[in-house]
Amino acid sequence: MTSFVLAGGCFWCLDAAYRALRGVTDVVSVYTGGSHPAPDYEVVCTGTTGHAEAVRVEFDEEVIPADVILDAFFTMHDPRQLNRQGNDVGTQYRSAMFYEGDEQRERFEAARARADEAWGGGVVTTVEPLGEVFEAEDYHQDFFAKNPGQGYCLAVAVPKVNKIRQRFTEYLKA
Template identity: 70%
Template sequence: MSTTFVLAGGCFWCLDAAYRALRGVESVVSCYTGGATPNPSYEQVCTGATGHAEAVAVTFDETVLPPEIVLDAFFTMHDPTQLNRQGADVGTQYRSAMFYVDEDQRQLFEAAKLRAAAWWTSEDRPEEIVTQIEPLGEVFPAEEYHQDFFAKNPTQGYCLAVAVPKVNKVRASFAEYLS
């Protein structure tokens, strides 16, 4: 049974690369959602004026990859305590957000956020998780050159500095689910 989650956690190149490493992931589409501007371009989204977040639509086979693992991996591959940013990427387009299609998905997302809060925050990291959970609006696929960007550009500087550590973290944390 295939399910799709639309998730935002910083640059979509990183999420795309990390999810593609997991067995049971059928497709990952880099996209824009959560804003008001129809059919935005990457350049428009980068201004922060569209309201859209860089996101990924992850379609996976629940019989191979449990939904809880997809969501736990999401909280592993980015810092959900950073408001409207991920590292040096700053702006609402880099916010941490989960976009649900129905009440069942909303409940799954809420449960995942609670699980993440239990292991993410501690005395060493007292920050609260700021991940937004909101209804999914219209989704606009990102330009073709953003799709599977890491695989197409493995030696690109951003990929080496930012995406590789996130992919490695997911690989280490979810080794039993690697493809």
């Protein structure tokens, strides 16, 4: 199994979109990239810890290629928005890829370059070394599936999931 830690706005949206793809074996909402020794949702939302809301996506490369996971990442959020996604504003909503080792860093940089071309330039996604990762609270895990009628899910997550369903049909779960 391979895992990537990716941040692109609220982790609820990334979680929901990745769970739709075959070969994704686990998605965990996490906080990473900051300095607070024990971040939780309340402190991360202050925007003072440096942490990003992110997901750890675990997947089987025999079923879904790593580049598809990364191209899906750049499809499900707007990587040209600095420290925000839509109405979610703050460094905790930044677009970032957290790498483990040189090989992963190079793969992430190549994906960012593809995205910059696809988006017509202006991609602000950072490629950062993976530091300590903290699992988000239980209520954030698989939030969309547990709260499908919630307003944010309907207004923000559903369109992102639909973009993934339209672009990556060959990798959708049955």
